[in-house]
Amino acid sequence: MAAKKILMVCGDYGEDYETMVPFQALLAVGHQVDAVCPDKKAGQQVKTAIHDFEGAQTYSEKPGHNFTLNASFDQVRAQDYDALVVPGGRGPEYLRTYPAVVALVRHFFDAGKPVASICHGAQLLAGAGVLKGRTCSAYPACRAEVELAGGTYADIAVDQAVTDGNLVSAPAWPAHPAWIAQFLKLLGTRIEL
Numbered sequence: 001m002a003a004k005k006i007l008m009v010c011g012d013y014g015e016d017y018e019t020m021v022p023f024q025a026l027l028a029v030g031h032q033v034d035a036v037c038p039d040k041k042a043g044q045q046v047k048t049a050i051h052d053f054e055g056a057q058t059y060s061e062k063p064g065h066n067f068t069l070n071a072s073f074d075q076v077r078a079q080d081y082d083a084l085v086v087p088g089g090r091g092p093e094y095l096r097t098y099p100a101v102v103a104l105v106r107h108f109f110d111a112g113k114p115v116a117s118i119c120h121g122a123q124l125l126a127g128a129g130v131l132k133g134r135t136c137s138a139y140p141a142c143r144a145e146v147e148l149a150g151g152t153y154a155d156i157a158v159d160q161a162v163t164d165g166n167l168v169s170a171p172a173w174p175a176h177p178a179w180i181a182q183f184l185k186l187l188g189t190r191i192e193l
Contacts (some may be wrong), residue, residue, distance in 0.1 A: 001030070001188065001189055001190050002188075003030045003031050003032060004031045004032070004082040004083055004187050004188075004189075005031075005032045005034070005080065005081050005082050005083075006026055006031050006032065006033045006034070006081060006082060006083045006084070006085060006187075007033075007034055007036065007076065007078070007081040007083070007084050007085070007104070008022070008023060008033055008034065008035045008036070008084075008085040008086075008087065009036060009037070009084070009085075009086055009087075009095060009101060009104065009105075009124070010035050010036065010037045010046050010067065010069065010087060010091060011037055011038075011046060011089075011090070011091025011092065011094060011095045012037070012046045012047050012090075012091060012094075013046075013047055013048065013049045013089055013090035013091060014046060014048055014049070014067075014087045014088065014089035014090065014091035014092075015048065015049060015050070015051050015064075015087060015088045015089030015118075015119060015120075015172075015173060016048035016049060016050045016051075016064030016065055016067075016089075017050070017173040017176070018087040018088045018089060018118050018119055018121075018172075018173050019035075019046075019048055019067050019087045019089070020048070020065065020067065021173070021176050021180075022085050022087065022116065022118075022176070022179075022180060022183075023035055023067075023085075025176075025180050026085070026180075029184065029189055029191060030189075031187070031189070033070075033085070034070060034071035034076065034081070035067070035069050035070050035071060036069055036071045036072065036073040036076055037069055037073055038073045038095070038098045038100065038101055039073065040069055040072075040073060041069070041072040041073075041074075042069055042070055042071050042072045043068065043069065043070075044068070044069055045066040045067060045068050045069065046066070046067050046069065046091070047063070047064070047066055047067075048064030048065055048066070048067050048089065049061045049062065049063065049064050049089055049090065050062045050063070050064045051088075051089065051119075051172070051173075053158075058141065059139075059172075073100075076104070078103070078104045078107035078108065079107070079111075081108075081113070082113060082114070082187070083108070083113055083114040083115065083116070083183075083186075083187055084104070084105065084108040084113065084114070084115045084116070085115075085116045085117075085183075086105070086115065086116065086117040086118070086121035086124055086125065087118060087119075087121060088117075088118045088119020088120040088121045088138075088139065088172065088173075089119065089120055090120065091120075092120045092121050092122075092123040092124035092127075093120065093123050095124050096123060096124045096126075096127025096128065097127075101124070101128075102127060102128045102129075105124060105125065105128035105130060106128050106129070106130060108166075109128075109130040109166070109167075112165070112166050113166060114166050114168070114183065114186040114187055115166055115167050115168070116168045116169075116179065116180075116183040117136070117138075117167065117168070117169045118138075118169065118170045118171075118172065118173070118175065118179055119138060119139045119142075119170070119171065119172045119173070120138065120139055120142055121138070121169070122136055122137075122138030122139075122142045122145060122146050122169065123138075123142055123145055125149070125167075126142075126145040126146060126148070126149035126151075129149065131146055131149040131150055131151030132149065132150030132151065133150060133151070134151045134152070134164050134165070134167060135151065135152045135153075135154050135162060135164040135167075136151045136152070136153065136154060136162075136164070136167060136169045137153070137154040137155075137156050137160075137161065137162050137169040137170050137171050138153070138169065138171060139171055139172055140155075140171065143155075154169065156170075156171065157171075158171045158172050158174045158175060159174040159175050159177075159178065160175055160178050161175050161178040161179035161181075161182050162182075163182045163185075163186065166186065168182045168183045168186060
């Protein structure tokens, strides 16, 4: 298996698990992952938030870890990467206001490269205009954004994921096993026991 070069677009108050877990899992199987955030350099951090399901009508939010970026956004060239990861949380809400981030996202869809989006990551995809005619899962509160962007919302269990062409998406972090497994398949990753 050839290692892939993967770009992860992070933002302040992205969901802690949805940032940390895919970053570490993809590194663990031998891929290179460059985690970036607009206006930040390698070595700087983004704040994360822990979203949990505790019986309220929506998730609760608590401070997460500080996540250290390992690449500088202003040095990223989308064409140098094989795939894209979009964590959820509150980061995608503001990341979609950066034209350079939107252009990055569009590159991966235009080129048909693998994209993994989870939870509120669909907000960034909707903002980039790449969901028309696509099936995409997301946190249920993002259903309207998926549908208003011309996509079909995949109403699946919180621990499931769905693949539509080059896009793997899931509702929230309980889906990590299914979401990461489907993304690894798109990447051509083979794990032998």
